[in-house]
Amino acid sequence: MIDRRNLLAGLACAGSLGLAEALRPRRTLAFVPADAELGTLIPSDVAPWIAGEGGEIVIPRAEGSLASRLYSQQVARFYRDPAAALPSVMLLAAYGKAQSDVLQLHRPEVCYPAIGFEIVDRWFVDLDAGRGRKVPAVALTARTGARTEDIVYWTRVGLDLPRTTAEQRSGRLKAAFAGYIGDGLLVRASAVRNAQVPLHRSVIRFHETLLNNLAEASRLAMIGPEPKSS
Numbered sequence: 001m002i003d004r005r006n007l008l009a010g011l012a013c014a015g016s017l018g019l020a021e022a023l024r025p026r027r028t029l030a031f032v033p034a035d036a037e038l039g040t041l042i043p044s045d046v047a048p049w050i051a052g053e054g055g056e057i058v059i060p061r062a063e064g065s066l067a068s069r070l071y072s073q074q075v076a077r078f079y080r081d082p083a084a085a086l087p088s089v090m091l092l093a094a095y096g097k098a099q100s101d102v103l104q105l106h107r108p109e110v111c112y113p114a115i116g117f118e119i120v121d122r123w124f125v126d127l128d129a130g131r132g133r134k135v136p137a138v139a140l141t142a143r144t145g146a147r148t149e150d151i152v153y154w155t156r157v158g159l160d161l162p163r164t165t166a167e168q169r170s171g172r173l174k175a176a177f178a179g180y181i182g183d184g185l186l187v188r189a190s191a192v193r194n195a196q197v198p199l200h201r202s203v204i205r206f207h208e209t210l211l212n213n214l215a216e217a218s219r220l221a222m223i224g225p226e227p228k229s230s
Helices: 004-022 066-070 108-114 165-178 200-212 216-223
Strands: 027-029 049-052 073-080 089-096 118-130 133-144 147-157 180-182 184-192
Touching: 089 200, 108 118, 108 133, 108 147, 118 147, 118 200, 133 200, 147 165, 147 200, 147 216, 165 180, 184 200, 184 216, 200 216
Parallel strands: 027 180
Antiparallel strands: 049 073, 073 089, 089 184, 118 133, 133 147, 147 184
16 A cells, blocks of 8 residues: 555656656747758848958857857858948857757857956846847956957847846746747857957947848847737
């Protein structure tokens, strides 16, 4: 005969298994078409910046590394203002088809210190994406030796635009209850200081120019669907 303690333990285990099964995603929600090249979704001309050669872009990736497992596509570009009125901007976009508890977006707060940078400042900003939309983003400054880099980035995981790992976990749990795994995108732009003057405003301008001039398919891939009118 099963005693009461064992019965309760068995019921708890069964309940845990049932919850785990209920949270197992049944489908993938992706806003980047399966056959799309990430590079074709991001324009080479972000006036007045034009993509070209140069730049030492921080790309924490090697075959078999965490980043190579996280991202199915990655684009790195160096944008220069021909008139030299604005600082050059380095763009990194990384895309993963399915972001789960195992496949998590790799944020600059983690990857920069991993290669020797110190994060010396960090705060939240909202990027003006036009059409009344604001994209929640993170601004930070990373430093190593004589190099100081001002960075602004945003992430999209499925329908959400999380700024923190806590928001990212919450979004993944919400998606799991809804029965899907969302795809994930991280878009980072940065500029290297030649003096002590911060360059975040120029980097934000680059992001906002990019967002406001995307083709419809690119905009959907970058920031997800437009909010429904109430």
